[in-house]
Amino acid sequence: MKVLVVGGGGREHALVWKLAQSHQVSRLYAAPGNAGISRHAECLPLAATDIDGLLAFAVENAVDLTVVGPETPLIAGIVDAFEQKGLRIFGPAREPALLEGSKGYAKGLMLRSGIPTAAYAVFSSYEAARYYARNQFAAAPGQPLVVKADGEAAGKGVIICRTEAEAEAALSLMMRDRAFGESGARVVIEEFLEGQEASLMAFTDGTTLVPMIPVQDHKRVGDDDTGPNTGGMGCYAPVPLVTPELYARAVDEILRPAVEAVRETGIPYKGVLYAGIMITPDGSLKTLEFNCRFGDPETQAILPLLETDLVDILLGVTDAHLDEVAVKWRPQSAVCVVLASGGYPGPYPQGVPIDGLEQVAHLSDVGVFHAGTALNDAGQTITAGGRVLGVTGLGDDFAQARARAYAAVKNIHFDGMHYRTDIGAKNVRL
Structure with missing residues (x-):
């Protein structure tokens, strides 16, 4: 079976890694892939958003199954395009993908279906949103509000606002400055839970x-x-x-x-x-x-x-x-620690050499999944994104899994690297 994985992050590396273990898979492709994925699959010079290019490749190479990692091509209708050509593809069609593509759509579906969620309001007008936020803070002083970009924002379009000034700044950032592009043209304001x-x-x-x-x-x-x-x-x-x-x-x-x-x-x-x-x-x-x-x-x-x-x-x-x-x-238990570039989630450098990957490659019960990585002309693995690597430790309990993950992390280095030291820590203290 020929399988194409769409995407080039840590999630896609984990998918490719798992698919490579199947005896049913004879050929693996990834588009665009990354340095880690290239060890398991043939990486294609196609962006995850290039639906026409991906479709043409799948047709020409008789791909049996396409697996879509990121949300952007799903929301853009990649599944609909593939299915119209009679190709098997894993993921929701464009309309169901609106559950992620529009928070306003998702909240409406929850309301109609009786799915429990926070009280909310949806706005396309900055002035109306600001007026609503001001009234909410006046009615419930000290109670935070949550401002969310309606569209996809790579997990960053949610801002918790504890004051009216913070809410106004968040609304301005999304609706006026368009920090998240058209995704912030409409916002959802929710109660804080x-x-x-x-x-x-x-x-x-x-x-x-x-x-x-x-x-x-x-x-x-x-x-x-x-x-x-x-x-x-x-x-x-x-x-x-x-x-x-x-x-x-x-x-x-x-x-x-x-x-x-x-x-x-x-x-x-x-x-x-x-x-x-x-x-x-x-x-x-x-x-x-x-x-x-x-x-x-x-x-x-x-x-x-x-x-x-x-x-x-x-x-x-x-x-x-x-x-x-x-x-x-x-x-078992699993703990995954993300290693990020200096400056992330703000601006960050790219092309920084990564050391120590060889030392952790053969550790038992540890997996290193590449996210923002690439290979330079010399074949060296370098940084190419904000989140660079995900180091996963497995164990019979959280203490063991966590110890294995962080022991592996200590062997990896690149300039500016930072990570959280408390992933899963509260479970060890239970």
């Missing part, structure tokens, strides 16, 4: 829903959840807070109603449905967001724990027989 966050992902063929192991992501750039939001600085799985009983509730209250609501539109949701949830102090569940793809870096923690052949699951989704696939997981 207290509690613990978790990422719940599930495979679905539009009818059957197969939950993955729960993950907790660390969005803030600094230890103890300080500093600005990022695409994710690390994660761990499973999440002790998410008991089997609580997860069953989340499936019944959030994931399944979303899949059913999309199916009622006439286009089934097929792919990965990712729900970011908040577990409030009183034990209730609230939906923070939906994503239409594998999480990043969550995938780098989850796939090493997957026992089942990933190809079987992907085909179960694309061919609508997921109910026939027995999905099994290893009873």
Whole structure:
């Protein structure tokens, strides 16, 4: 089987790494891939957003399965384009992908379907949004608001505002300065929720829903959840807070109603449905967001724990027989630590040589997934993005998994490298 993976980040490296273990895969391609992916797959000079180029390649090379990593091509309709040519592709079509492509659309679907979420309002006018925020702070002094860009913003379009001035600055940044382009032309203003966050992902063929192991992501750039939001600085799985009983509730209250609501539109949701949830102090569940793809870096923690052949699951989704696939997981823990470029999530240098990868390449129970990397003319691995590497440690418990991840991190170096030192730490203290 020939498989094409679309994307070039840490999530896609984890997908390629897992697919390379399947006896069903005879040829692996990645577009555009990265330095780490090139060890497992043929990397193509095609951008993940070049739908026409990707489609032409898949047709000419008789690709049997295309797996889409990032959200941008999904929202742009890559699945629709491939399916019109009779090609098998993993991911939701353009309309279902609006669950991530528009926060306003997603909130409306939640409201109509009775899916629990924060109170909200949607605005296309800066003045109207500012007026609303001012009134909210006047009505509930000291209660923060959350301002979100309506469209995709690489995980950075969410700003928690604790004062009216902060809310005005956030609205100006998104709606006037267009810091996130057209994604910020419309905004969602939400009530601020207290509690613990978790990422719940599930495979679905539009009818059957197969939950993955729960993950907790660390969005803030600094230890103890300080500093600005990022695409994710690390994660761990499973999440002790998410008991089997609580997860069953989340499936019944959030994931399944979303899949059913999309199916009622006439286009089934097929792919990965990712729900970011908040577990409030009183034990209730609230939906923070939906994503239409594998999480990043969550995938780098989850796939090493997957026992089942990933190809079987992907085909179960694309061919609508997921109910026939027995999905099994290893009873272990995983901790993924992201190594970022100096300056990230702001401006950062590129082309910085990375040392120490050889020392960690053969460590047992450690996986190093490349995100923003490339090869220079001399064949040396260099930085090529904000999030550079994801180092995942596995263990029989969190202490062991965490120790293995950070021991590997100590062997890797590039100028400006920074990372959080507290990924999964609270679970070790339990």
